[in-house]
Amino acid sequence: MWDMNTFIDTLSMSPLLQGGISQPWLIAAANADEAPLILSGVLLSLVVIYLASKLGGELSQLLNLPPVLGELVGGVAIGASALHLLVFAEGGTVAADSALMPILQFIGGNLSAESITSIFESQSEIIEILSELGVIILLFEIGLESDLRELTEVGYQAVLVAVVGVVAPFAAGTAGLVLLFHMPTIPSIFAGAALTATSIGITSKVLSELGFLKSKEGQIIVGAAIIDDVLGIIVLAVVASLAKTGEVDIVNVLYLIGSASAFLVGSILLGRFFNQAFVTIADQLKTRGKLVIPALSFAFIMAFLANAIHLEAILGAFAAGLVLDETDKRKELDKQVVPIADILVPIFFVTVGAKADLSVLNPAVPENREGLVIAAFLIVVAMIGKLMTGWTVVGQPGINRFAIGVGMIPRGEVGLVFAGIGSASGVLDKPLEAAIITMVILTTFVAPPLLRVAFKGGAIAIESPAN
Structure with a gap:
């Protein structure tokens, strides 16, 4: 591609x-x-x-x-x-x-x-x-369904969850590969970086289907996954520099940190001014699509701007949804976006599944065996490293911490990208590449049913007045 x-x-x-x-x-x-x-x-x-x-x-x-x-x-x-x-x-x-x-x-x-x-x-x-357009529409829809005020209220909790969810699996994975499997440092760092990913597309879709997207837990998970994506970009910048030159480009890392922060904060602040303009434009238009076309145009512009400064396009689409969620036309817009999402979003999820090559799980193939041993270690680190994030949430009595941790587990398409870059750069050998792909596949597929179990078990706590 x-x-x-x-x-x-x-x-x-x-x-x-x-x-x-x-x-x-x-x-x-x-x-x-x-x-x-x-x-x-x-x-x-x-x-x-x-x-x-x-x-x-x-x-x-x-x-x-x-x-x-x-x-x-x-x-x-x-x-x-x-x-x-x-x-x-x-x-x-x-x-x-x-x-x-x-x-x-x-x-x-x-x-x-x-x-x-x-x-x-x-x-x-x-x-x-088309798959990329699908996930852009999905994150725009999730942004519309989210509440900016509630997301802001759990902001510091989401930051803490995201940071722990990146640092813990990265450190444990890298150290374990070096100390237990005696792997070279740079491939170990690359594998550790792959453990930091979280697929916001998969998690947010499951939360929406279960009806918990607007719960306190759902808002923390979505906020943390967004921040996780930003941190993931920075981690990728570091490991890609290591793979290419053996040293880190500090200037580029600082640029990514600054541009990501400026984009997210700027989007929210400028959104207040755009809300009024959007409503005015929609009221003036008389032809078919007078609401959804300007809304999608805004989402694509935001996605383009995010892409242009080397952030994820989906971050721009999510920010656009958050901005338009504050307008009084949000409910009507929600209904008009749903059919578009029904057409494009399935392409994204089916494509993610289609790319998962389960042949790497076949122990009958000799070259897979070493990878499966390494994969078992990576899966344990991947699960525990994200599950523990739920217990970093403080000051929230009755919060479903297990559900928060589970929501951060799926690596999805983001994890596959890490594996693809590592393979193309020559950093990863076949066993380690197979191990990373195996970890991505299993964490992606185990998270949706686990998330249902987590919320079912914590339904009373979620609905309690304390939350």
Whole structure:
């Protein structure tokens, strides 16, 4: 999809920031003969994604599990681990690995190997971009559902949860790999950094489905996950510099800290002025989409600005949602954003599942065995390092600390990005890369059902007047 070397150079956090279109896509798009086949590939991929999303979601609902877990499992079923209906050009996957390419080859007739490769790369590139749009819309929707005042009230608690959730797994993971497994320092630091990630997309979706997004616990988790993303960008800047040059670029790290702080604070402060302008504009417009189009335009502008200063685009979208949540048109806007989210958000979750290659869990493959031993250690550190964050919350009697810790567990797409960068830079050997991917997969899939259990067990505490 994206050029990993360029990715490391810009020190971005995830492919969600890139939004860029690689050169093969442009070449393919320029070829009029291939363009209809690229469209056919995208349409087939979307049909497969939506079928997997609905079947998985409905099955999860029947089993009393969060539907997002079903979407992830549906992605695994159609992805690199099973049917190969949805695979991506990144990470060495080729056109021959895709079960959809023979269909396109049949439709297109005698296509050359170069053409089918170009079509495959273009089709997977477009699905990646749609996935990125999906998570941007998801975080915009979550921002609309959040309450800025409540989020501000738990601000210091969220900061503490985020800091502990980054420092504890990073320190324990790095030290453990060096002392117990005698690994070199830089690969150990990279693996430790992968443990710091939290997938706000997965956690916030589960919280919303369970109806706990606006609870005290939900607000702490969302706030901490946002701060965790900012800290993750800084951690990535450090480890990417180490991987590339063996030393840390202090100037770049300070720039990231300053730009992240200025963006988040500035978004909230300027939002008060934008609220009035947004309502005025919406009232003046008379044509269809007079509310949702300006709102999405604002969300995309904020996402663009975040991307432009090397933050995550989803942070900008979340900030936009928080700002518009303060307007008196928020409820109406909520209803209009939901159908858009229903179309784009499943692409993101199914894509995350499709990228999870469960073959790294097969102990019958000799090269996987060492990775599985290391993975067991990383999983323990990953779980405990995040679970303990709930017990850093003070001054909140009756708070569900276990739920807060569980909410910080899933690594999701962010963890996969760390593994991808480490692999592309040559820092990670195969066992350690497999261990990181295994940790990401298990923490991603165990968190949604655990979160349901955590809130079910703490329902009385959550609803008590003390909260």
